[in-house]
Amino acid sequence: MLAGGGSVCDLDALDAPDIGAVLDTSESMAEVLCRPIPRVPALRGRTVMLLFYEASTRTRHSFELACKALGADSLTLSAATSSVAKGESLRDTMRTAAAMGADLVVLRHPASGAAHYAAALGLVPVLNAGDGTHAHPTQALLDLFAVRRRTGRLEGLRVCIVGDILHSRVARSSAAAFVKMGAALTLCGPPTLLPRAAGPALGAAVEYDLGAALRGADVVMVLRLQHERHDDGAGGLPSLGEYRRGWGIDAGRLLRHCPGALLLHPGPVNRGAELSDEVLDLPGAVVQDQVAAGVAVRMALLYRILEGGRGAE
Amino acid sequence: MAALALREKAILLDEEALGRALRRMAHEIVERHAGTRGLLLVGIRRRGVPLARRMAREIEAFEAVAPPIGELDITLYRDDLTTKHEHPQVGRTHMPENPAGKSIVLVDDVLYTGRTVRAALDALVDLGRPAQIQLAVLIDRGHRELPIRADYVGKNVPTAKREVVEVRLHEIDGRDEVALLEPGGGPGTR
Amino acid sequence: MIALRGGRLCDPGAGWDGPADVYLAGGLVAAVLPAGAPAPDGCWQAVPCDGLLLVPGPVDALCRVSLQPDPWREDVRSAAAAAAAGGYTAVLAYTGSADPAQIAALAAMSGLPVRLHPVAALTRAGALADLGLLADAGAVAFSDWPEPPPDAGLMRRALEYAAWVGRPVVAHPEDPGLARGGVMHEGTVSFALGLRGVPAAAETVAVARDAALQRAFGGRLHFAALSCGDSLPLLSGATAAVTAHHLGLTEDAVRGYDAAAKLRPPLRTDEDRRALLAAALEGRLLLASGHDPHLPADKDREYDYAAAGASALETALPLALGLLGPQAFVHAASRLPAAVFGLAGGTLAPGRPADLAAFAPDEEWPVDPAGFASRGRASPLAGRVLRGRPAFTCVDGRLVRGRAAAAPAGVADPDATTA
Numbered sequence: 001m002l003a004g005g006g007s008v009c010d011l012d013a014l015d016a017p018d019i020g021a022v023l024d025t026s027e028s029m030a031e032v033l034c035r036p037i038p039r040v041p042a043l044r045g046r047t048v049m050l051l052f053y054e055a056s057t058r059t060r061h062s063f064e065l066a067c068k069a070l071g072a073d074s075l076t077l078s079a080a081t082s083s084v085a086k087g088e089s090l091r092d093t094m095r096t097a098a099a100m101g102a103d104l105v106v107l108r109h110p111a112s113g114a115a116h117y118a119a120a121l122g123l124v125p126v127l128n129a130g131d132g133t134h135a136h137p138t139q140a141l142l143d144l145f146a147v148r149r150r151t152g153r154l155e156g157l158r159v160c161i162v163g164d165i166l167h168s169r170v171a172r173s174s175a176a177a178f179v180k181m182g183a184a185l186t187l188c189g190p191p192t193l194l195p196r197a198a199g200p201a202l203g204a205a206v207e208y209d210l211g212a213a214l215r216g217a218d219v220v221m222v223l224r225l226q227h228e229r230h231d232d233g234a235g236g237l238p239s240l241g242e243y244r245r246g247w248g249i250d251a252g253r254l255l256r257h258c259p260g261a262l263l264l265h266p267g268p269v270n271r272g273a274e275l276s277d278e279v280l281d282l283p284g285a286v287v288q289d290q291v292a293a294g295v296a297v298r299m300a301l302l303y304r305i306l307e308g309g310r311g312a313e
Numbered sequence: 314m315a316a317l318a319l320r321e322k323a324i325l326l327d328e329e330a331l332g333r334a335l336r337r338m339a340h341e342i343v344e345r346h347a348g349t350r351g352l353l354l355v356g357i358r359r360r361g362v363p364l365a366r367r368m369a370r371e372i373e374a375f376e377a378v379a380p381p382i383g384e385l386d387i388t389l390y391r392d393d394l395t396t397k398h399e400h401p402q403v404g405r406t407h408m409p410e411n412p413a414g415k416s417i418v419l420v421d422d423v424l425y426t427g428r429t430v431r432a433a434l435d436a437l438v439d440l441g442r443p444a445q446i447q448l449a450v451l452i453d454r455g456h457r458e459l460p461i462r463a464d465y466v467g468k469n470v471p472t473a474k475r476e477v478v479e480v481r482l483h484e485i486d487g488r489d490e491v492a493l494l495e496p497g498g499g500p501g502t503r
Numbered sequence: 504m505i506a507l508r509g510g511r512l513c514d515p516g517a518g519w520d521g522p523a524d525v526y527l528a529g530g531l532v533a534a535v536l537p538a539g540a541p542a543p544d545g546c547w548q549a550v551p552c553d554g555l556l557l558v559p560g561p562v563d564a565l566c567r568v569s570l571q572p573d574p575w576r577e578d579v580r581s582a583a584a585a586a587a588a589g590g591y592t593a594v595l596a597y598t599g600s601a602d603p604a605q606i607a608a609l610a611a612m613s614g615l616p617v618r619l620h621p622v623a624a625l626t627r628a629g630a631l632a633d634l635g636l637l638a639d640a641g642a643v644a645f646s647d648w649p650e651p652p653p654d655a656g657l658m659r660r661a662l663e664y665a666a667w668v669g670r671p672v673v674a675h676p677e678d679p680g681l682a683r684g685g686v687m688h689e690g691t692v693s694f695a696l697g698l699r700g701v702p703a704a705a706e707t708v709a710v711a712r713d714a715a716l717q718r719a720f721g722g723r724l725h726f727a728a729l730s731c732g733d734s735l736p737l738l739s740g741a742t743a744a745v746t747a748h749h750l751g752l753t754e755d756a757v758r759g760y761d762a763a764a765k766l767r768p769p770l771r772t773d774e775d776r777r778a779l780l781a782a783a784l785e786g787r788l789l790l791a792s793g794h795d796p797h798l799p800a801d802k803d804r805e806y807d808y809a810a811a812g813a814s815a816l817e818t819a820l821p822l823a824l825g826l827l828g829p830q831a832f833v834h835a836a837s838r839l840p841a842a843v844f845g846l847a848g849g850t851l852a853p854g855r856p857a858d859l860a861a862f863a864p865d866e867e868w869p870v871d872p873a874g875f876a877s878r879g880r881a882s883p884l885a886g887r888v889l890r891g892r893p894a895f896t897c898v899d900g901r902l903v904r905g906r907a908a909a910a911p912a913g914v915a916d917p918d919a920t921t922a
Contacts, residue, residue, distance in 0.1 A: 021402075028386065028403040036411075037439045042389035070389070090805060111807035112697035113760030120759075132807060134697030169697055201691040303389070303403065 007119035007126040008301060010135035011176050019144065019180060025300035026145050026293070032069060033296060043072035046306050049102040050076040051093065052129075053109045058267055058291070059129050059138075063106050066298035072306070075102070090118055098123040103306055107131070112169075125305055133167050139266055140173035142297040144181060146289040147219055150262055155182035160213050160258075161204075162247055163223030163274055164193040166236070170266045171223055175202040178219075188213035189223075189247055192236035210247050214257035221264040222249050225274045240273060250276035254284075262286050319477060319494040325452065325470055328489040334467035335364065338449055339371035341465050342418055349376055351444070353415040355383035357433050358404045363484040364451060365420035381409040385419075390432035406436070413441030418465070422480040424450040427461035452491060454478050504528045504545055505902065509538055510552030510861060513829040514559055516838050516850030520830065525557060527857035530900040534853055550902070552861060555894055558833045560592030560848045560858030561820055562840035564744045565727050565791035567649070567812070568596035568619070570605050577796040577878045579612060579619065582816070585877035587616035587903050589792070589817040590893030592858040595844060597622045597648055597673075601632035603640040610641030616896075616903045618858070620846065622646050625661050625672060626653050634661075638668045643844050646673035648727040649767055649795065649812070651682070651709070658713060662722030671723035671742075671843065674713045676734065677768065681705035686807060688730075688754040688771040696757065698806065701769050703731040714739040725843055728793050730768035732778025735787070742843050745779045746793035747819035748883060750826050752776070756883050762802050762809035764883035766793070769811075783827055783835050789843060790827075790835035792819035796879020803881070814879030818870055821891040822884065824862060857900035866892040 011019070032040055048067050052060055060076065067074035077093070088096075090109070097105050105124045107115050112132030119126040130136040148154055159178045165171045165187050179185050185204035187194055199206040207213040214220060225243065237243055254261065263285040271277055280287060326334065346352050349372060356365030362384050373379035386404035419433055430448060437446060449465035454472040470493070472478060477494040481487075505527045512523035512535065522538035526547065534543050568582050577585075579596070586594045594617050600606060601624040609621045623642035624632045634645055645665055652658055652674045665672045682705040687693050689700020710726060714737055717724040726743035729735070734743070748766060753773045756764035764770060782788050795812025802809050824832045841849030848858045867890050872880040896903045 025403045028389075028405045031405050031407075032389065035440055039439070040389035041435065089800070091803065109805070111805040113806045116760045117762075117805050132697050133699075166694075172695070172697060195689075195694055197689075197691040197694045201695040300403075 006305070007115070007128075008137055008305065009115040009119055009126065009128045009131075011137050011140060011173060011180065014180070016180050016182070019141065019177065022141055022297070022300050022304065023145050023148060025304065026141070026296045029069070029299035029303070030293070030296040032299070033292075039069050039071060041071040042303055043067070043070040043306055046072040046103045047101055048072050048074045048104045048106060048302065049097045049100070049124075050074055050106045050129075051097065051108070052076065053079040053090075053107075053114070054130070056108055056130070059108060059294075062291075062294040063129065063298055065295045066302055069295065070299055070302060072302065075100070090114060091121060094118050094121050094123050104302065127301060127305060130169055133169050133172070135173045136169040136266075137173050138294070138298050138301060139170050140177040141301070142290055142293040143174045143221065143264055143266075144177050145297050146264065146286050146293040147262060149289065149293070150286060151218065154178065157183040157218045158186070158216055159183045159219040159221065160186045160188060160217040161221045161223065162188045162210065162213065162249060164226055164237075165189050165198050165223070166193045166195060167226045168223045171221075172202065174221060175204055179203045183219075186213045186217070190237065190243065210253065211257055214253065214261075217258040217261050219262045219264060220249070220254065220258060221266075222274055224266060224268070225270060243274070247274075248276065249274065249279055251278050251282060254279060254282065260284060264290060267291065319496055321492050322476070322495045323493045324490055325478070325493050326468060326491040331451070331467075331489045331491060334451060335367050336371050338465045338467060339368045340375075342368070342447075342449065343372055343376055345447075345464075346416055349378050349380045351414070351416045352380040353383055353410070353412060353417050353443075354380050355385050355408075355412075355417050355419050355433075355437065357419060357421040357429060358384060358386045359485060360422040360480055360482055361385075361420045363482050364422060368420065368449070383408045383412070383417075385433055385436055387429060387432040387436050390436045392428060392432065406440075408440060411441050412437060412443045415443050416445045416447075417443045418447045418449050420449045422451050423478050424448070424453045424461075424463050424466075425456055425478075427457045427459035430461050431459050451480060452478050504547050505897065505900065506542060506547035506549045507552045507557060507859075507861070507897075508549055510555040510557040512557045512851070513833050514851045515830050515833055516559065517852045519851075523557070525851060525859065527897060527900040530857055532851050532853050532855050532857050535851055554863065554865075555861040556829060556864045557859055557861050558829065559837040559851050560856070560896065560898070561590055561790075561836040561860055562593040562595065562620075562844070562846060562848060563591050563792045563794065563816065563819070564595055564789045564840045564844070565648070565746065566594045566596060566794040566816065567796075568594075568598055568609075570598055570600055570609065575878065576798060579609065580615070581876065581878045582794070583615040583617050583619060585794070585814070585816040585875060587896060587898075588876040588893065590820040590860045590862060590896060591617050591816065592860060592896050592898045592903075593618040593620060593846065593848065594816075595620050595622050595643065595840070597646055599624050599647070599650075601627040601637070603633060603636040606637055606642050607640035617898060620844065622673065625665075626657060629653070629657070631657070631660055631664055634664055634668045634670070638670050642670065643846070644671045644673050644725070646675070646727060648673060648675040651675055651677045651679045652713060655712060655716060659716050659720050662717055662720050662724060666722035671725045673725045673727050674709070675727045676706050676709035676713065676729070677701075678705045678708045681708060685769070686765060686811070687757045688769045690754065690772065692754045692757065696760070698757070703733055703771065703775070706731045706768060707733045707737060710734045710737045710741075714741050717741055725789075728768060728791055729779060729788070730771045730775060732775045735778060735782050742789065742839070744789035744791040745783055746791050746815065747823040747826075748793060748813070748815060750776065750780050750783060751822045752883055757806070760806040761883065762804065762806045763813055763881040763885060765806060765809050765811050766813060766883070767795070767811040770883075780826060784831045786831065786834045786839070788835060789839045790819070790823050790832070792816050794819075794877070794879075796877055797881065799880055802879075813881050813883055814872060814875055814877045815882070816877055817875050818882060818884050818889065820860075820893065821862070821889045824864070824891045825889065829864075858896075858898055860896045861894040863892045863894050865890065868892050
């Protein structure tokens with residue numbers, strides 16, 4: 001899906017070598033970010049429209065920094081402040097983006113599949129910055145990047161993703177990415193938030209007992225509890241206390257079952273909710289690495305999408 | 314471009330001549346800088362890097378001090394990327410020390426349009442403000458499109474635009490030589 | 504006085520399956536004779552039907568019709584035109600209306616290329632609708648489809664009362680609690696796509712409940728459309744339909760987030776599809792289109808936000824004919840609907856209404872919603888090639904050329920319907 005300046009809606013079209021190449025490019029981008037002037041002119045004259053139908057400071061700022069570092073112009077359209085709030089359809093907003101000369105639309109949207117829909121219009125390539133509960137490919141790639149930097153490898157790693165799998169686009173994308181790179185994946189969470197179908201859908205083992213899931217893990221990814229997505233009234237999560245009893249991550253559990261494991265969290269962290277206060281200070285916590293990795297990985301994807309599509313000049 | 318069969322027309326430098334050229338250039342660099350103090354050799358990826366390394370070894374042989382080597386990837390500064398690389402590989406830039414205030418000798422294999430050097434200059438300046446930047450190339454084949462000239466040249470070779478100069482180095486290609494290729498004829502040599 | 508000559512007639516109700524000449528007079532079937540036999544006395548307008556398949560008039564058992572005239576939305580006339588183009592001679596028009604005057608007006612509408620049999624609302628504001636008055640006005644059945652059925656207490660009353668009125672109750676088998684928020688079948692595909700699922704149990708629970716109510720309290724119960732194989736053993740004394748989409752497609756049609764494949768009930772697994780197809784082949788299910796068209800602006804958008812339902816009248820019969828073969832097709836599309844809803848068609852025996860459809864069984868054609876007579880342009884079959892195409896229909900003994908461009912040579916006058 002990267003070829004020909006195409007859209008990136010999820011990781012389905014990327015195989016392990018593709019992902020490896022993106023991570024390698026991300027290394028180069030990380031070096032650029034360490035320079036006294038962290039900026040290169042690679043995408044000078046390109047316009048990237050950040051179209052955010054869902055509040056997100058972290059991802060938006062990360063993309064904005066990535067655009068700046070590559071010399072691209074970025075333009076942010078947030079649902080709250082634009083014609084989008086006036087009821088303009090996604091289709092028409094994409095047309096507007098094309099008419100404004102955007103070379104790429106970075107789309108964050110609350111509906112699963114919105115990125116596919118926008119990309120299929122064929123107007124402007126789309127880079128998915130999170131769609132509903134479906135996919136968040138840049139987050140998955142930055143997780144891989146942060147882990148690979150710490151461990152030097154991805155193949156053969158035992159990765160455990162804990163939390164509300166059902167409502168997490170991060171879980172879906174990161175799980176797919178880790179599996180593609182040869183990691184052994186275990187999913188863990190309350191039965192109401194971790195359907196059996198998740199196992200076959202993602203090529204992962206499903207384990208409802210946290211201790212069993214954590215045992216021997218090299219990487220533990222803790223998902224954010226998405227209170228805002230528990231609106232189905234089906235009682236998927238009785239209370240925070242009930243959740244913590246079974247699946248809360250604290251230093252004791254981590255040290256007992258998988259000492260030395262890396263701890264990932266897509267952020268923003270609800271300190272004291274899904275994670276106990278002290279675990280973020282454990283040496284294995286790489287949450288800040290993830291944030292830094294985010295800019296480099298997004299630079300790599302922006303560069304590959306926009307540069308790959310450039311004709312002879 | 315890939316579809317075009319290229320045929321070898323001449324060997325411009327063999328292993329021995331290539332070594333001699335590098336040795337001479339190393340001497341010239343030391344002579345003009347009156348030593349190695351403040352000197353930083355920066356190879357342009359890919360083949361400029363091993364060339365810079367070899368010149369540093371030559372310099373070490375007669376000065377007893379090897380100048381530091383930097384590696385510069387200029388992919389993100391290019392203005393001449395074409396569809397021939399669907400996804401240009403971005404290599405890493407590595408500087409052993411801050412280039413600010415240094416006397417830098419940029420090293421590349423072939424000087425042609427000058428666009429690569431232009432990109433390298435932009436990249437270097439972004440990394441810090443060097444005291445001076447000079448340019449050393451193994452082959453100068455002419456056809457400049459920018460006002461750029463080399464300070465040290467291994468060999469000047471008049472070429473036609475349709476021809477290709479191919480520098481082969483042990484470190485990358487398994488042997489040392491410089492060949493002149495031209496399109497047409499039998500099976501390509503690439 | 505029309506003579507349809509040389510076609511293959513498939514009419515299991517009359518024991519016919521072979522070349523026949525069909526004679527229509529006075530809105531009724533006058534005679535069905537072996538092909539080439541001498542014509543009965545009279546002045547017959549001959550319609551050559553060589554290579555065509557003739558079947559008793561198909562009746563659509565599930566079609567949503569809005570009584571509100573609207574130049575953009577599907578209304579009665581555009582739905583009727585789409586039905587005729589799709590090879591139907593009659594449509595059960597689910598109006599959702601509890602107003603006897605509206606039902607009477609619909610029943611009395613003239614100049615339509617198909618017969619419209621109104622289906623009136625079952626409930627109104629949480630209480631029974633005026634079922635007797637609605638039946639008097641012409642309602643052939645009662646249903647709140649596509650809304651879920653009422654609570655068990657009201658459903659019981661509805662079955663009891665409708666039985667006294669002599670009409671079936673059509674239930675949409677969907678448990679609201681289980682289906683809440685769902686936009687496709689719940690399973691590995693919904694998980695991978697990040698779409699909220701409707702579990703199969705949302706249907707089976709509702710089927711089991713209503714079937715139990717029917718056993719306990721009587722009445723005639725029909726399920727609007729089944730999507731799950733597991734619903735079949737639960738039917739008990741109830742009848743049920745399946746849509747052509749559910750016989751031909753699975754949840755895989757949703758991959759890529761094609762909102763045209765967002766249906767209610769949702770497309771389910773291939774196992775479900777096969778079970779339903781097997782039941783239809785055994786003659787246990789009615790065929791329906793499930794036609795539920797929407798404005799393009801409501802369909803061509805993010806899958807999550809798109810309306811559920813598709814335009815189906817012009818594709819359902821060709822798709823089902825290919826899947827079922829002529830015998831089972833006629834049984835499911837014509838005989839069973841006529842029997843369940845007490846209509847006069849279902850077979851072409853002499854003296855029966857002269858309602859029939861002719862199909863070019865081998866013609867392959869690409870589905871292009873832009874060419875639909877329906878105003879709904881969303882079809883999960885768009886771009887597919889279907890085999891078997893409606894050629895024309897006869898309604899009340901009059902020729903209806905639903906699809907003007909591709910009518911076979913010799914078929915007369917497209918305006919014949921109004922003659």
